[in-house]
Amino acid sequence: MTAVTTDQALQRLLEAGRVRALATDPEHARLWDALVCATEGGKRFRPSLVVALHEALGGALPEAAVEVGAAVELLHTSLVIHDDVIDGDHLRRGRLNVSGTFRDIAAEAGADPGAAAGYGRTAAILAGDLALAAAVRAIATCGAPTEVVHRLLDLFDAALHTTAAGELADVRLSLGVSAATLRESLAMEEQKTSAYSFALPLQAGAVLAGADEATTARLGEAGRVLGVAFQLTDDLVGVFGDPTQSGKSATCDLRTGKQTPLLVHARTTPEWTQISPYVGRDLEPDELARVQDMLGTCGSRSFVEDLAAGHLAAAREVIDGLGLRVELVDSVIARSAVLLAPREVAA
Template sequence: MIATDTDVALQRLLEQGRARAALIDPHHVLLWEALEAATQGGKRFRPMLVVATHDALGGSLPEAAAEVGAAIELLHTALVIHDDVIDDDHVRRGAPNVSGTFRSYARAAAAGPDDVAGYGLTAAVLAGDLALAAAVRATATCGAPPPVVHRLLDLLDSALHTTAAGELADVRLSMGTDVVTLAESLAMEECKTSAYSFDLPLQAGAVLAGAPSSTAERLGSAGRMTGIAFQLVDDLIGVFGDPVRSGKSTTSDLRTGKQTPLLVHARSTPEWPRIRDYVGRDLSADELTDVRALLVAAGSRRFVEDLADQHLAGARSTLADLGVPATLLDGITTRSPELVDGSGEAA
């Protein structure tokens, strides 16, 4: 695969971090190696959105666009690492994540169970912090004119605040202390995913291109719609996905009782008393098949698919109006090869 300018920029940022780590401690180098591994295997659509938007709007700062794209990919890595900490997950894309890797190091050193868990947790928190700091630094030093950099940092700061609010809401709504409405669930998903994955890259590309504020704001709106659609599809993959293709657990969301629109809708159906028995605990393969079938029978899967399609159609329309290729969103679809049908077969 041919490396893009953002791939080159991202690799340079990672190499710079590892070089600094090498001056401090060998174990710190291992942390950067795990962080670098965490950046591998992604689709890189966030930096692609930055660069494609910049180019479509006639921008003249390609190197800065590549640098900001790499920064947003590092931001994504940071948030993924921290999300795994929140969810107590130790595998990502079918391989040990940062915490899983450092748990293995601790086991190899014959550490006790508590120390194994603690070492993994510590490494994941620190790696996420390092990636976040590197993302901010890369944005601040991207080479764009100072007023543009200032605006980019404002966008980055806003995305971080919104994403943090969404992550907190995700955990709060999963506590089960209140009945969660569809509006609350969608608002959580918008904050958690849309802000940094779509709103930020699209607006950053516009700012780098010197586009009017009104254009950037409309792109932000398209980004929020896209983010909701993306998260809805991700919710489906979190239950109906093929783990071999997605690298994502198909039982974690049910085990933790995440209040996704899939479950919120299911609660309103006659099948809920039976579905509820599968929520909040580990599931066997047969039990996963059973609850999938119930969610299909309840109409919850179709409801989420339709909702995702509606948001995606709105985003495509806005992008087309602004002269940004709507084909940028082609990878976001409820007919993803990562999904299976209710019986477990490929969709």
């Protein structure tokens, strides 16, 4: 086992990037600093999965594993920065994100609101691009044998294509031109989250450990269903969670009309006529409390909780079938679940 952690590897990558940013332009260095801030406060389960699978499979490339783990975290940073641009959010984990930071910088300099917002979006797009480029570079220079690096780059490429398809589907389904089916909603969530957050780190750890194709493929399947379980739980946190604990807005999904399985199910219930007026607009705290209550009483919350539990059980079955003990798999979902507000129990 290497003495270097994925956090230390990530810090080294970020420091190297800042040296290049400072040599380019002082304003560009401010952009890189905002990118660094975007990496702070995350759960870090993605790099942990890379290292855990590499160790579980008896891998002999611990230094490369932590570098790849750091690269996966940079990829995550890139995607969340861009996701905030797509959603029009200026906060992440309870504080200003890249777009919000640069929007405020422009506003303080005297720019009008529209121009300031545009500057913020520009900065966020560029920061996300820089993080993505740094992630790919980290894979290419991780120190693994050439054939392993090529396989890792193939995994990254596939994950990026799948995630991009999921992001586009998320926005397309939110256009309001048609109602998404549960199948469409789940497929979108699988593409948007599973590929890069779970299948990629699990398979990357396996490839670094020299696992055979069958094992690597099975871990990809486990990652697919585990990612859906995580995203379903995250959807619940995005409506029922405490933003001060989760760092997620409790109104964003409702405001943007995201066709998550939670809302897809709610649309099939008699309560939908009362719920729908709260979707697609900003909500006051009392309005959010009302829609939360209705989503609970109509059965949508419990439906999604049960769906998440089923996907988690399927992932656990695959991993157990491979003879692996990766406790981190269960803890990932558990950490999200504790962010949920407790259900009201009727007297």
